[in-house]
Structures are given as structure tokens and as C-alpha cells.
Amino acid sequence: MRVAGAARRESAAERFGPADADWLCARFDGVETARLLETVLTDPRFGRAAVVSSFGAESAVLLHLAAQVDRAIPVLFLDTGKQFPETLDYVRMLVAHLGLLDLRILRPDPARLEARDPAGLRWSYDPDGCCDLRKVEPLALALAAFDLSVSGRKRHQAPTRAGLRLFEADGPRLKLNPLADWSPARLAAYMASHALPSHPLVAQGYPSIGCVPCTSRVRPGEDPRAGRWRGWQKTECGIHRPDAGRAPAR
Numbered sequence: 001m002r003v004a005g006a007a008r009r010e011s012a013a014e015r016f017g018p019a020d021a022d023w024l025c026a027r028f029d030g031v032e033t034a035r036l037l038e039t040v041l042t043d044p045r046f047g048r049a050a051v052v053s054s055f056g057a058e059s060a061v062l063l064h065l066a067a068q069v070d071r072a073i074p075v076l077f078l079d080t081g082k083q084f085p086e087t088l089d090y091v092r093m094l095v096a097h098l099g100l101l102d103l104r105i106l107r108p109d110p111a112r113l114e115a116r117d118p119a120g121l122r123w124s125y126d127p128d129g130c131c132d133l134r135k136v137e138p139l140a141l142a143l144a145a146f147d148l149s150v151s152g153r154k155r156h157q158a159p160t161r162a163g164l165r166l167f168e169a170d171g172p173r174l175k176l177n178p179l180a181d182w183s184p185a186r187l188a189a190y191m192a193s194h195a196l197p198s199h200p201l202v203a204q205g206y207p208s209i210g211c212v213p214c215t216s217r218v219r220p221g222e223d224p225r226a227g228r229w230r231g232w233q234k235t236e237c238g239i240h241r242p243d244a245g246r247a248p249a250r
Contacts, residue, residue, distance in 0.1 A: 015047065015147055016174045024167040024174070033178050034065060036166075040148065040176055041069045047147025047173075050074040050104075052139065052239075054152070055091045056209040057224075058187050060196040062152040062179055063098055072101040076142055076149075078239075079105050080134035081113075082123070082211035086200045097197060106138040123213045127229055131237040134211075139239050140171075148174040153240070154182050157208065158225040160235045175240075184224075210237065 028036055040046050051066050053059045053075055066073050077091060095103050112133055116122065122130040143149055154177075155164045168175045179187075191198065201209050205217035207224040216227040225235065 015172065016169060018169040021165070021167040021169045021174060025165055028166060033182075034068065036176075036178055037065055037150075038069050040150075040178075041066065041073060048145065049148040049150060050076050050143070050146045051150045052076045052143075052152075054078070054209070055087055055094060055199070056152075057199050057202045057207050058154075058179075058191075059152055060094055060098075060198070061182075061187055061190050062150070063094065063100065064190075064194055064196055065178070066150065067098045067100060071099050074102045074104055074146075075100055076104050076106055076139065078135050078139060079107050080211055081108065081120075082134065082213060084201060084209065084212050084215075087209060090197075090199050093197060104142065106142050108134045108138050112137065123211070127214060127232055127234055128238065131239075136238045136241075143170075143173065146173060148176060150176045150178065151240070152179055153177050154179050154187075156183060156224075158223050158235060 041049055116133055153164055155162050164177055164180045166180055207218050208228055210228055214229050216230045218227040
């Protein structure tokens with residue numbers, strides 16, 4: 001059965017939609033985050049779930065919360081080939097620290113890279129196209145196996161995220177943003193109370209960490225994502241576009 005109560009559909013690819021997201025936002029409004037995650041990750045009506053993590057500045061909070069429910073939850077990480085070495089080291093360290101059992105590293109299709117970015121410099125003249133190749137397409141293909149994804153986005157991170165909802169329709173599946181209303185102070189307190197290790201670049205002025213060519217330090221007074229794609233009219237990589245969850249035609 002669909003979570004919103006309608007009859008089950010034959011095709012899993014048509015299982016969820018905007019009406020389900022609306023119903024769930026109302027149903028779980030005000031529910032404590034740990035209880036919300038436990039319900040969503042254990043109730044079979046939500047289907048197959050995965051956590052999508054950048055292993056960035058605040059990722060340890062969501063991963064710790066998810067691990068308290070099920071350390072075997074699939075965790076999807078996009079290795080774009082352009083990450084900071086510190087991020088790749090942090091992935092290994094945090095997975096071991098939390099005892100995560102199903103890390104899935106997603107990489108861009110080598111043939112697609114050779115065809116569309118043979119020099120590896122697409123980021124310098126077409127950052128949207130680079131993100132599509134290295135993030136959007138690999139994640140959409142991986143998410144085809146799941147009914148629900150869990151994101152670590154928060155409303156405070158940037159003006160473009162100020163209206164972030166708890167549940168969203170993401171192509172044929174649902175997306176849950178359980179930390180949407182968490183403040184920086186609450187995140188820091190949770191990190192401290194659970195002795196969670198920080199990403200090593202945070203102390204160097206990187207409150208939001210993406211790929212090396214498109215990430216810079218943030219100046220005092222700027223929002224946490226101001227250092228992403230600095231100088232471009234771009235604020236998101238594209239994996240959270242409404243249509244991004246549909247696997248591309250091959």
C-alpha cells in the first residue's frame with residue numbers, strides 16, 4: 001500500500017508522487033527526528049531506502065542518526081573524481097567510526113567522461129554539465145533500485161533551501177530531509193554530545209565541501225554555501241532538481 005493510504009500500484013516506478021509527500025509532511029510535522037527516521041527506515045510501506053551523503057561538513061549527524069536505526073542501511077557516496085583528498089579520507093574514517101556496513105561508492109561512467117569531458121576541465125566552462133556527468137547521472141542510476149532517499153539538506157544553509165520540506169517527490173520516489181529544520185547550534189551540539197569527528201576542512205574555513213575546483217573558503221558573514229561555484233550563477237549541483245531522480249536514457 002502507498003504510505004498515504006491509496007491502493008498499491010503494480011509498478012514500483014509509479015509508487016510515490018507529490019500527494020504522498022504532502023500527506024507525509026502533515027503526518028510527521030513536529031515528530032522528533034530520531035523517531036521519524038526509525039519509522040521511515042523500518043516501516044515496509046516506505047519500501048527500499050538509502051541515505052545519500054556527501055560526507056561533508058555536517059554529514060556525520062545524519063549518518064549517526066541513521067546508524068542508530070540500522071547500520072546496514074545503504075549509504076550512497078558520489079566519488080566524482082574531483083574530491084578533496086581529505087574528503088576521501090573522511091569517508092573511510094567515518095564509515096569505520098559509525099560501523100556502517102553498506103557504503104556504495106558511485107562513480108561517473110568512464111565512457112561518458114571520455115565523450116563529454118576528456119580533459120577533465122568541463123567544470124571550468126560548463127559547471128552544470130560537469131555536475132550532470134559526475135553527480136546527477138550516477139546518482140539517478142543508483143537510486144533506481146530504491147523507493148526513498150534520505151538527504152542531509154537544511155534550510156539554514158542557503159536562501160535557495162529556505163523553503164525545504166520534510167518530504168519531497170523525487171521522480172518516482174520520495175526524498176526525506178529529516179534535518180531540514182536543524183540549526184547550526186543544534187548540529188554542533190549533537191556532534192559534540194556524540195563525539196562525532198568533524199571533516200578536517202571545516203576548521204580551515206570550508207563549512208560546505210564539494211569538489212576541489214568548485215569549492216572555496218567562506219568569508220565571515222557569508223552563508224555556508226557561498227564558497228560553492230563562486231563566480232557562477234549556480235548554487236546547487238543538480239541532484240536535488242525535481243527531475244533529477246529519474247534515471248537518464250542510456
